[in-house]
Amino acid sequence: MSDNQPSPARTRYAPSPTGYPHIGNLRTAIFAFLEARHTGGQFILRIEDTDRKRMVEGSLQAIKDSLNWLGIDNDEGPDKGGPHAPYTQSERLPIYQQYAQQLIEQGNAYYCYCSPQRLEAVNKARVAQKLPPGYDRHCRNISEEEKQKAIADGILPVVRFRVPLEGKTSYNDFLRGNISFENSTINDQVILKSDGFPTYHLAYMVDDYLMEVTHVIRGHEWIPSVPLHILLYKAMNFPIPILVHTPLVLNPPGQQGKLSKRNSAVSVVEYRKDGYIAEALLNYLVLLGWSYDDKTEIFSMAELIEKFDIRRIQTTDARFSPEKLEWMNAYYINHVLSDEEFAIRCLPFLAEAGLISEVEVKTAPNDPTRWKFILDACKLAKDKAKTLLEVAPEVEFAFHKAESFEYPTADLIGKNEGAEAVKTLIEAIIRKLESVPDEVLQDKDTILAAMDEVGVELSLKRGQVLWPPRVALSGKTKSPGCPEMIKLLGRTETIHRLRVAQQKL
């Protein structure tokens, strides 16, 4: 059959509450989520709020909204609780402090009383000597008097990890194989800050251990920190989880660096506002750094869960392509979404454009007549729109009165012989519409046939016949198909609009 059954993975997404999550970040969350679901494991949401200076109000909600919209649900987390609650680091402070204390007692960590000024001076001096910046480990061998003086001065110490001065530390990266570092290049990193909060290095590790996380899935910018982590895992006697470092999402071609605000929309809400479909964004993001085979590109969530293989995550950074995202979004609108699903997603955008009321966003689907009209209107834009934002301009004609249209009368004439000819043509169309039975107006093909009869009558080509009604009905030169518009508006309204146009000539 297929590959051997992997054991259930416990993975997590552990964002910092600094606002709306970055799309590159979310992609890593998607990978972690898919791995958990694919293996029948659990996906955990954990909030890493250990840096109080960078906290942004409302971030938790923003994170939940982003995940929610993309269709990523967690099994445990601050909102849901779980066997290892709390899932917010600021509520777990005593736990980290206890582990830090243990490391100190074991001799693997030490208090450091150095001032920020001294640290800065040390760094400067080292850089001047062409040495890599870093802590000079001054407090490793601090004298008792010096220590007592610092305490008497009320200096709050940090806790630093005591890194071996010699030797090598290596580990097996899940995607990249063996990676090793000289211990001499590793700093005596701070693991507990002077305010009693842990740094990332201590906190993530303690939590992952306690929460029984099996796979650490994060961006590859963490690789340089891994040797420190390995040393810490060993000092604390934790098993080392599977370490998966995903590629980064870079700016579009031509721009340098990691995907940034300057170059593209970077949060999920922006894409939502711009009319992107959640499934399309998710699908696109997954394909940035992962592939299933040499041809499949469109995946439903169910297919992703079934087919996701963490081993196929790329090691090369990927450039974000707004063009391909837009293509994929259009593909979802045109080919994946049903008419009903599409119309439902259009509602907020129609309201935003003032075509329907805010309450109708909720009530319209329950009002059969109104819903049919809105559904039919949206359908006119379905195989054309690239984003939901493009729907309203395409269908607004159906919601506006003909009297409000503003267009040059020359538009009405188009390829025809002149105002008089167009007047005659419109008259003929009106007569045809009046004489034709109701069934004819139910179908765009029979409407087209009726229009063709008018064409034969007046010796005009199809393009000439359909041009004036297009402008009369939509108020524009670019519009949905003419028979489609007639069908949507119905006999009375169509004739009315033609008469309004007639006045203009």
Add this chain to the structure above:
RNA sequence: GGCGCAUUCGUCUAGUGGCCUAGGACGCAUCCCUCUCAAGGAUGAGACCACGGGUUCGAAUCCCGUAUGCGCUACCA
């Protein structure tokens, strides 16, 4: 500067020693369809697999060096 990771069409990728005179997709071009705009269909241009050395009967695939890109180098994550 130091350390680390990466390197297949402009971009996302397939490829794990012979099936590769390198496949798919986006974008681009041309044509078809056509009531406008799209969508759709077809075709095409586009990669000496970063470069230089090995290993091998045989390398995009393995090894070494160089170059380039990216990341890290905080009491940020």
